[in-house]
Amino acid sequence: MTIDESLFQSVCNTARQAALFQSAADALEWDERTGMPPEGGAYRADQVSALRSTVHRLRTDAAYGEQLDQLAEQSGDLDPGGDTAATIRELQRDFRRDRKLPIELVSRLSAITVRGQQVWDRARKEDSFAMFKETLNEIVTLKREAGERMAEGSDKTPYEALLDEYEPDAKIELLGPVFSNLKTRLSELIAKVADAPIQPDVTPLQRDFAIDGQRRLSRAVAEAVGFDFNSGRLDETSHPFCTTLGPNDCRILTRYERNWLPSGLYGTLHEAGHGLYEQGLRADWFGLPPGSFVSLGMHESQSRLWENQVGRSRAFVTWLAPLVKKTFPGVIDDLTDDQFYGAVNQIRPSLIRVEADEATYNLHILIRFELEQALIAGELAVDDLPEAWNAQYQSSLGITPPSDADGVLQDVHWSAGLIGYFPTYTLGNLAAAQLFDAASESLGNIESLIEKADFAPILQWLRENVHYHGRCYSGDQLVEKATGKPLSSEPLLQYLTNKLTPLYGLG
DSSP, X not given: OOOOHHXXXXXXXXXXXXXXXXXXXXXXXHHHHHXXXXXXXXXXXXXXXXXXXXXXXXXXXXXXXXXXXXXXXXOTTSOTTSHHHHHHHHHHHHHHHHTTSOHHXXXXXXXXXXXXXXXXXXXXXXXXXXXXXXXXXHHXXXXXXXXXXXXXXXXXXXXXXXXHTTSTTOOHHHHHHHHHHHHHHHHHHHHHHHTOSOOOOOGGGGSOOOHHHHHHHHHHHHHHHTOOTTSEEEEEXXXXXXEEEETTEEEEEEXXXXXXXXXXXXXXXXXXXXXXXXXXXXXXXXXXXXXXXXXHHHHHHHHHIIIIIITTSHHHXXXXXXXXXXXXXXXXXXXXXXHHHHHHTOOOOOSOGGGOOHHHHHHHHHHHHHHHHHHHHTSSOGGGHHHHHHHHHHHHHSOOOSXXXXXXXXXXXXXXXXTTOTHHHHHHHHHHHHHHHHHXXXXXXXXXXXXXXXXHHHHHHHHHHTGGGTTSSOHHHHHHHHHSSOOOSHHHHHHHHHHHHHHHTOO
């Protein structure tokens, strides 16, 4: 049986139209996070809600669903990894999920999450969870309802149904053992590092780094790794993120701290990694599965690979150090490359996730993973969240946040309704290590490439093995296709052990 081409183009046109409205809403949200005056918040919530409601109507129209059903019946002989079959399969999957959500719920969620981010921003600045908890309670209630509706007729829990939006088909029964093993082995490694005879000195990176200099440095680093500023830009916000507003319009955002260089530098490198993925997707398929990222776990693998496997390597520091010294004359002229390398690879429990080191980072994620499951299950009340958060930090990291701003209010995600998002960070860390190993094997002496700032071969390998495929394969399939092995925690654990053993003088 052959595909009805006119029918296929019809569903593609509907999907592209939905993407047009979706990107307009994304543009308004980008503006909200970068330059919108505070008093514009209420109307902005109405604008975004109207656009996202329009997107939902287009994506759940009954006639559109019938067209997808017809095409699905015709696609049996197609290559499942091909563009046409993937488009039909993934659009039908999205339709069936979205169809379970009534327009009223989508509209309410869109509005409250725009307002939620505004309230969160003020609450964090004023260090007041009390200011945020009523709004968060409404968000959790609505997300719980969304999860329950999307889980209907499936074997998913409401939380898994929310997670499915970010990491398709992820199951707690599969993630749980992987995460538990990772937590145990990371905790053992972190304990060894804490007692190690060598401890890097980070104080040189706490000197006075002028913000204007940090801006120039961040742009130079993003450009060096391949971020295209003709199709993107770098701005500042209260919580770093990346968003794409069109096929040639990718926005990355970071934040700077005058007395902590890694915050802006590695925040930018992380978001540039996201941006490289977005810029590597096929623009002619924008708004359709072949031109869309496969999952947030895969998205995080790209950002973490550039931030850590590349950005915290000795070779990268060898290239970076002279650039930093030139940008900030006299500030770290006394710092050797070895000292710089040790400072950006310090392993020490800390309060802030986005500034956490490679080894402790996943413990931050697992804390949030457990807390948000309890919130959606109704086992944890929003009022009790700060206490539960602090208890988890003390138990897992041995530290207690001194304030809400450095504790439960540090992340924007829940205010934006992104419940189920956090596990994708750890999945991304696992995939990053495994993909980097495969790229290293394919490219040969990858350290030499990095030291010479010849990042193009690494980017090209990722383009060919990850970016080009869009959603034509699942995240797990992409990892196995690129590396020849199923996703595993072993490459990450081996990578950390190999790096930290000589750096800390571990036996």
